Amino acid sequence: MHPTQQTTIERIERAAEDVVALTLRGAAGPLAPWEPGAHIDLNLPNWLIRQYSLCGDPADRDAYRVAVRLDPLSRGGSEYIHRFLRQGRTLTVSQPRNNFPLAPAPEYLFLAGGIGITPLLPMLRAATAAGRPASLVYAGATAETMPFADELRSEYGDRVRIVATKQQGRPDLAALAAALGPDALVYCCGPASMLAEAEATFPADRLHAERFQPVAKEYGPATPFEAVCARSGRTVPVPADETLLDALNHAGYPVPSGCREGVCGSCELTVLDGDPDHRDDIGAPTDRIFPCVSRSHSDRLTLNL
Ligand code: FES
Incomplete structure (x- = not known):
């Protein structure tokens, strides 16, 4: 598939x-x-x-x-x-999938925590190559735990600030926000505590964040519904105590999955009709659904399967 x-x-x-x-x-x-x-x-x-x-x-x-x-x-x-x-x-x-694309902007601030540096490395390179003012603040417990820190220092010099939090404390996001141009975009990837602090500091329309773990959320009770598989003409019942992904897998549809927590995008399906109940942390477009966590508000959900 x-x-x-x-x-x-x-x-x-x-x-x-x-x-x-x-x-x-x-x-x-x-x-x-x-x-x-x-x-x-x-x-x-x-x-x-x-x-x-x-x-x-x-x-x-x-x-x-x-x-x-x-x-x-x-x-x-x-x-x-x-x-x-x-x-x-x-x-x-x-194939590569991108839930965290780099939007055009006149200036960028990249905030990385630990292994969260990985998606930001090519972003910093692209922003710099496009001639945009771009800086990276990269935090980790100690220098030894932070991959690519030396490579970043030698390639970007003072555009990169490495913060070993055990010695230096956490970066002051409020000070970074105060120094930022009005149209700058902020890209953040790191632990939940860093993402929460970034969300509390930067305006939502200027902050782009990637999560490795789902945000704890409350939903109403799960209700049963039917998944109509338009291409094969079959209807799969989805009981209240089963995910849409599991119901499809058990019915013989080999929908792939990775995180099973609504953060990776591996299980993405196309919705043709119905009212999806989106419960992912990716931000599914209206015609897509991540069936590992999402369900349906309508009694029937028609999928391109
Ligand atoms: S398996 Fe990761 S979003 Fe569904």
């Missing part, structure tokens, strides 16, 4: 404490193009699918680069990558 690509792991290198960077070369010629902010799914040999932001150069169609932090609460993805993936192995990856 979602096209995939074959890659070969050309390099696995240590990028910081508990962070490895993977270079994935296209096994059958050039890889699909992408733009800053995009991510890919890695289809891991242990059957898990995990999403990682592309942090290399979009002009390089021969290889993708991603960086992976070992998550102590890993559900098996980052741990597998750190412990078992080896150079030379073949890895299936998705």
